[in-house]
Amino acid sequence: MNWQKILDDIKEQIQPELGVGKVADYIPALSKVDPQAFGMAVNTMAGECFKTGDADLPFSIQSISKVFTLTIALGFENEGLFDRVGREPSGSAFNSIVQLEHEQGIPRNPFINAGAIVVTDTIITHCGEKSTANLILEFARNLSGSSRVHIDDDVARSEALWGNRNRSLAYFMKSFGVLKNDPEDVLQAYFCQCSLEMTCEELARSGSYLANDGVDPVSGKQVATHPHVNRINALMMTCGHYDMSGDFAFHVGLPGKSGVGGGILAIVPGICTVAVWSPALNRAGNSHAGTLALKLFSEKTNLNLF
Ligand code: GLN
Numbered sequence: 275m276n277w278q279k280i281l282d283d284i285k286e287q288i289q290p291e292l293g294v295g296k297v298a299d300y301i302p303a304l305s306k307v308d309p310q311a312f313g314m315a316v317n318t319m320a321g322e323c324f325k326t327g328d329a330d331l332p333f334s335i336q337s338i339s340k341v342f343t344l345t346i347a348l349g350f351e352n353e354g355l356f357d358r359v360g361r362e363p364s365g366s367a368f369n370s371i372v373q374l375e376h377e378q379g380i381p382r383n384p385f386i387n388a389g390a391i392v393v394t395d396t397i398i399t400h401c402g403e404k405s406t407a408n409l410i411l412e413f414a415r416n417l418s419g420s421s422r423v424h425i426d427d428d429v430a431r432s433e434a435l436w437g438n439r440n441r442s443l444a445y446f447m448k449s450f451g452v453l454k455n456d457p458e459d460v461l462q463a464y465f466c467q468c469s470l471e472m473t474c475e476e477l478a479r480s481g482s483y484l485a486n487d488g489v490d491p492v493s494g495k496q497v498a499t500h501p502h503v504n505r506i507n508a509l510m511m512t513c514g515h516y517d518m519s520g521d522f523a524f525h526v527g528l529p530g531k532s533g534v535g536g537g538i539l540a541i542v543p544g545i546c547t548v549a550v551w552s553p554a555l556n557r558a559g560n561s562h563a564g565t566l567a568l569k570l571f572s573e574k575t576n577l578n579l580f
Pocket residue numbers: 335336337338368369387433440468532533534535559
């Protein structure tokens with residue numbers, strides 16, 4: 275496969291779509307990003323990286339961090355994790371509160387905000403509130419092989435300042451006894467994980483264990499068990515794009531996870547990982563051009579799982 279040509283062709287074809295949609299503006303720190311930015315990187319199981327455009331510019335990975343925290347929490351709790359968080363698509367917005375009351379405070383899946391807050395709560399139970407943000411940061415650094423990966427303090431402060439919706443979700447779940455720790459501690463760690471900054475290259479490299487049965491192909495380290503990786507990929511396919519998860523599966527046919535920073539991580543089991551970034555978002559809060567770029571990728575490579 276001529277990965278470099280495929281990426282360069284996608285970059286050229288995607289130009290008219292750049293800037294279509296809306297950059298996240300719920301916090302000032304994200305609203306300043308250039309809507310025209312576009313980067314894409316492929317990391318193969320042989321450890322080769324191919325990239326195009328702004329693939330070396332760091333961006334806020336936001337909800338893509340939910341993949342890392344789910345991996346960590348499954349390692350601690352195994353399937354017991356699913357006593358407190360479901361595994362069904364929600365069909366609602368990522369920050370929706372409506373289903374929580376009907377379902378006794380148990381979020382639909384680990385990739386909507388409420389579900390990710392429960393997942394982070396679980397990590398705090400095992401590691402303590404002081405170490406959790408750092409554990410998540412180190413996890414991302416080790417996987418990416420890059421010590422440059424960091425938590426952007428400005429973004430984290432902004433998330434906390436403008437985090438009333440997430441605060442509502444956390445306290446609402448606490449009232450049902452679903453959260454075990456102090457909601458403020460859980461939110462603090464959650465805001466930090468959302469504020470991780472990575473490049474497309476680092477992100478694609480970090481996700482490699484998800485394409486390789488849980489083993490990091492470069493270090494040979496077992497990051498997650500094979501069954502856990504199956505579960506994570508299944509959840510990425512069914513729930514990774516909120517109320518447009520069906521649309522993503524329909525057009526791209528790969529497990530993927532988006533973030534409101536405009537990034538998407540997609541997994542091609544046994545072959546490669548793909549990270550794409552373009553900040554302008556569609557109505558569900560997923561990168562508009564990023565989604566289309568992955569559609570082109572799956573068409574050009576025929577790597578659609580179906
Ligand atoms: N920080 C965002 C929030 O909690 C993350 C959401 C997202 O990336 N979809 O609202």
